Amino acid sequence: MNIFDRMMLLDRRWVFLSLVIVCVVSYIIPFQIPIMVTDEVESIYDMIDTLPEGEIVLLAMDFDPSLLAELQPMTYAMAEHAFRKNLKVIFVTLSQNGPGMVDQAIREVADSVRLDRTYNGVFYKGKEIVNGEDYTFLGYKPYFALIILGMGQNFRIPFPSDYYGTALDSIPMMKGVLNYDQVACVVDICGGNVVDAWISYGQGRYNFKLALGMTGVMAADYYPYLNSGQVVGIMGGLLGAAEYEQLTDNAGLAKDGMRVQVFAHLLIILFILMGNIGYFMSQRDKRKLGR
């Protein structure tokens, strides 16, 4: 076996080991990756940033803990952005493992919002976000298409009470909030086919502003909806979250994770090139031997 054959047939354990080393080293060494912002993320940021105080954003967290690394950073960045802008947030989840994660996200974002911070040169005084006044968590119900349709009629049809058992009618921020008509925009952060229902049954039928956050591998599938104007913007994976953090000037988990992702991608590209060089050279040798 010559060197080119070896380049093609490297034991996969070497690939695994290299990836571990690259991930660990790039995570340990502190440095920042410059992030370039795309139009599709900037349009989501602009949508949230230009809303007047007191407007309501519906944030749907439709993903499982398996997608936490990719989707939780954008959830945190967006929720904090909304709270800092004094917007009200309705949280909902259409994923069965979602309630625990929404609960965790609310606690952690609340901790962050409690601190005084300066973002993009604007000072934001720390504040306490209050359940029922600044946010409502509706909880989880199965059969996402029906829930999306039901919320279009009245939030009280699928969710007579919130996650904590309080009747929606006795929640201050839900007074007068009947359905999507009273919501400024809907942001769906998801890792499955729930997003199709939000587009077809939600945006298609009730015509609200819809922005999407999703895993990197899913993002390419939803560009047709962006192009048709059905979707305001798309945040794809950790990169999309990092772009949002860049726009809000609130570096967090995504910008941190991008260091690892960039070097992991470079390593994978290196392996692909290595495999292809080996392939071409061994093919050339075979052709020579054939003559």
Place this chain on the structure above:
Amino acid sequence: MRRQLPLALVFIFGVFMIVQYFVPHEYSEWVYEFLLDWITIIGIFALALGIYSLTHVSMGKIRNRTPNWQYAIVTMLGLFVMIYFGFTARTGDSWGLYFVALVALTLGISSLTWGAVETQASRRKIGFAAGLGLLAVFVLVAVFDPSWKFYFYTSEGLQSAMFRNFFDYIMIPIQSTMFSLLAFFIASAAYRAFRARNILATLLLASALIVMLRFNPFLGPVGEYIAQTANWLLNVPNLAAKRAIVIGIGLGIVATALKVILGIERGYMGRG
């Protein structure tokens, strides 16, 4: 009648839902909301059926000692322990006999399960006796220990420390770990599969490299061209292909829905 009634119901409700979409009248909305409630109720029955099915399959594995039957025990324990945590919460600062009750309940259910699957009569009796005894201990603790109680109609249980901790420190890390392993398999698969064997494979490989390299900060001025090319790939060829697929799927869904409503497609009744 057994065939005609489901077909008639599907036809009536299918046609109604189509017509209702275009009739924004008060009565039409009322019937629509009523039907949404019905679907949720039917869905809850499906949930109960799912729990029964999981229990039935797991018990079958334990009874028949199929390969890796021990995992079925873990599945059952996970199911019942999380249900227990989700419906209970402490009332004060002390846990009292909360964990004694949990152990008694877990061992009680395990003993009853053992009694149910055991083939020897004497062992079956011991299993049932121990199980009932332990469940009696659980009931006594649950009734007389004031430091915790059951919450069936409110969400205190979902807020309890045990339920949250099990979710935050067991469920989330397990699922995240499983998904993270994909990175290694993808790296290995990309190395082995991405070979420029022909023109189509070369196009795929080049597109993948460009999209992966977009926004890479170490490419200097070339990076900008790569980013522009990646955006073009996403917004032109990708968009064209995806749009064709989406329209095709949409037409397929309409055709299938019509076939179901008109009774041509009867697979949902368990026969073709």
